[in-house]
Amino acid sequence: MQLTNRSKMVSNKEQSLSERLYLPAILKGMSITMSHLFKKKVTIDFPEKERPRAPVYRGQHVLKRDEKGAERCTACGLCAVACPAEAITMESAERKKGEEHLYREEKYARIYEINMLRCIFCGLCEEACPKEAIFLTDRIVDAEYERGDFVYGKDKLVESKDNTGKIDVSTRQTAEVAEFKKVPGLKHNTLFENKQLKEKH
Numbered sequence: 001m002q003l004t005n006r007s008k009m010v011s012n013k014e015q016s017l018s019e020r021l022y023l024p025a026i027l028k029g030m031s032i033t034m035s036h037l038f039k040k041k042v043t044i045d046f047p048e049k050e051r052p053r054a055p056v057y058r059g060q061h062v063l064k065r066d067e068k069g070a071e072r073c074t075a076c077g078l079c080a081v082a083c084p085a086e087a088i089t090m091e092s093a094e095r096k097k098g099e100e101h102l103y104r105e106e107k108y109a110r111i112y113e114i115n116m117l118r119c120i121f122c123g124l125c126e127e128a129c130p131k132e133a134i135f136l137t138d139r140i141v142d143a144e145y146e147r148g149d150f151v152y153g154k155d156k157l158v159e160s161k162d163n164t165g166k167i168d169v170s171t172r173q174t175a176e177v178a179e180f181k182k183v184p185g186l187k188h189n190t191l192f193e194n195k196q197l198k199e200k201h
């Protein structure tokens with residue numbers, strides 16, 4: 001039974017002599033190749049040269065620190081809930097006395113991992129985060145030989161402490177984005193509101 005109309009009848013007609021020699025097909029292919037030799041190059045010599053990217057390009061993530069250098073992420077898990085690719089996993093831990101300079105809130109992500117092979121760079125984790133902790137940047141994820149090396153942990157995700165390693169996310173942290181995060185009814189906002197309510201009681 002035919003379920004779709006996508007199937008095509010295959011022709012079994014015998015090939016002519018010229019088709020069997022493949023010469024016309026080879027010449028046609030060569031003529032296409034030659035015609036491209038005189039056109040403007042569309043390839044660039046990456047990594048020596050980089051193609052300009054849009055200011056809102058969504059590349060490798062960064063876990064931001066606050067102005068005092070403490071990690072902003074509080075391991076609430078909203079980014080993982082919002083992630084359609086289930087690329088984010090984390091384990092939370094409680095902040096101990098004396099660790100206030102390391103972690104901004106009482107709870108922090110002891111382990112935070114993103115599988116870059118699963119990630120589709122949609123940016124929903126960034127939109128879901130109520131702590132302005134995770135942002136996508138214009139950095140490109142490195143090529144690796146092993147699949148396991150694409151699972152990025154905190155060592156690769158957390159912004160470095162010194163000023164030279166700070167990552168500017170101002171193009172993504174606009175007033176419009178802040179307003180959008182307050183829109184009632186968005187799934188992650190509702191989850192956050194419920195979570196806040198629970199914490200209060």
Ligand code: SF4
Pocket residue numbers: 079082083084085086087088114118119120121122123124125126
């Ligand atoms: S960018 Fe999208 S797919 Fe990638 S980790 Fe964030 S929510 Fe998941």
Ligand code: SF4
Pocket residue numbers: 072073074075076077078079080090109128129130131132133134
């Ligand atoms: S939503 Fe933000 S604060 Fe919550 S776990 Fe994700 S990065 Fe951390």
